[in-house]
Amino acid sequence: MERRTVLRAAVVGAGTAAFSGALWQQAFGAVAQPGPGPYGTLLAADVNGIQLPTGFASRVIARSGQRVPGTSYTWHWAPDGGACFPSGTGWIYVSNSEIPIFGGAGAVRFNADGSVASAYRILSGTNVNCAGGATPWGTWLSCEEVPLGRVFETWPDGSRSGEERTRMGRFTHEAAACDPDRRVVYLTEDEDDGCFYRFIPDTWGDLRTGQVQVLCGPSDPVTGPVTWRDIPDRDGFPIATRHQVAAARHFDGGEGCWYDRGVCYFTTKGDNRVWAYDAVHEVLDLAYDAAQVPGGNAPLTGVDNITGAGSGDLFVAEDGGNMEINVITPDGVVAPFLRILGQGESEITGPAFSPDGSRLYFSSQRGTSGADVGSGGITYEVRGPFRR
Template sequence: MDRRTVLRAAVVGVGGAAFSGALWGQAFGAVAQPGPSPYGELGAADANGIRLPAGFTSRVIARSGRQVAGHTWHLAPDGGACFPDGAGWIYVSNSEIPLIGGASAVRFAADGSIVSAYRILSGTNLNCAGGATPWGTWLSCEEIELGRVFETWPGGGRSGEERTRMGRFKHEAAACDPVRQVVYLTEDEGDGCFYRFVPDTWGDLRTGRLQVLCAPSGQVTGPVTWQNIPDRDGFPVPTRLQVGAAKHFDGGEGCWYDRGVCYFTTKGDNRVWAYDAAASTLDLAYDDSLVTGGTAPLTGVDNITGAPTSRDLYVAEDGGDMQINVITASGVVAPFLQITGQSSSEITGPAFSPDGRRLYFSSQRGTSGSSTGSGGITYEVTGPFRTQ
């Protein structure tokens, strides 16, 4: 019996119980399935090689190794986020390059014009994804053995600071839960874990406890618990191997918190997980092995973000069809955009402007297919995004 059949049987076997709680009543109702996109079909590729629904347009805002507002844009753009800045906003982007990684920012005026660009973190290593904090900082994460989290300031003028109490492991993404006052963290390992950092004081990430999600190894849905990591420095025993009850995930990637639910993705099995923080339960929002009607539209599951004007999720592909797929609150998954002619790249850093009218993302390797080359391209898409 293949994995698709086993998983479908397991989900059917638990009946409605796993999907009857607040999470699924308010959000998906069941694992998302292919269906018509709320934005309609994708059109032909535009001048930037982007296929979009009717009413949407794209522009290139930066290219690796080239000047943007007097600043040389970094190589291998990866995780990103947007922050309010007066009447405008700032988009920050990591650089997944060894030894010099770091992060840069682009400042926009209220009309969307670029005002300035600058470095906000330097001299770090393979900065992959991260997450925004409620107090307006960007957590930039190193995707290396014993990787660190750096807290940075999008407006510039202050050097990034290590937050090693948040654990030393192959960090991927972070998402803040202001209600429970914790930061969720993913780990990009084939047997990685899902963590949360509990700071001693909310808003100060210098001290606190690192905990790991615990559940039976074969459990896909159901209740979970948390246990403290004995040694957050992860040496000589990696953090993911210190707690016997820890649940392991196949390649943790993106992470996004919205109204009591933390969504996170795993690339090894093409899943979007949903952790209901209030009930302390785990469910699946999407699994390509549980698609029942035709071909799974979303593969190569990677970075994830949510729209500020709706409960829609947007999931970027690393490979796959080089698409960003939308997962609606009604449980439909469908392509929202596609980058053409860049099959050796991956889509990174999706993030909405604060007003929800613009979506930013990058093609990490562009047409060159090389992370160390100057192929990275950062885009903006503008259009009639949903408001409910």
């Protein structure tokens, strides 16, 4: 199979204006490699300890254990996965809390000018809420990263209490990404032999019932055609979901997940890879592999949360590494976009763009404290001339 030909056809079929998704794969012809990024070199650190390209500026939005400025809401510890949602003339940024027992998620609502309007809790009483994903109908899927973990559907405006969606499977959940074209939700699993799943709801927009399937295929070769098979017991007990289907493909520590026009990208931290699942032709490929960077000079390691811009650029956050967010461009270049200094014991989490694409939100889960419980978490905003 000529996978580049297949992917090229998929992109062209989407229209020449949709230069994102799989375009970089057919243009570059291999996994992304280091090169000059679209935003130039990083400047000296700003007052917040963040190195950014020319034209960009950062500000602190919230700190764990402290009230969000201008509100009475105390920001949660260990901020993790996040997403942005339009709200009136402004927008809302939601953020999970990756702490045991209390977990849950919080939100910050912004006015049209970017000022903070309010902050509040949208999910409580859950356990180690790591990443998740936004739905096309405007809800946030908050995922528990524990054995037999659950998915909770939440409402960013706080108008409804979060609701359990156990039919989406019980396992060590990490991230979720909705594919409105095939009407499925992709799910990653944070185990060193984890799987990649999809949930097919009986009715699109209603996640209360449906079928969980697991991606199947050989581990060698790494890339190629794949299939999907039903999980016999989505509750994962006594046999874990990842061990129920013999043909299931296993991945080393599933992390972030992002869908963009026919391709679902997901990351695996254990082997520093960004995968590209071509959902149109059911082909698995690699977008980035640190081991394939010559000379051992991989700019992106500890790959974790991932998000995308309208330009087709992927933004991948590091858990460790150099505490960077790297950009992978549609023409197959990977380069640092920002770097946080003095927080080497932390990890970058929850990257998400505002609805207009002009602002990027993310957190340093433990900040300068390095505490495992995330008491020093800091949530940031970066504003500037992003490609859209």
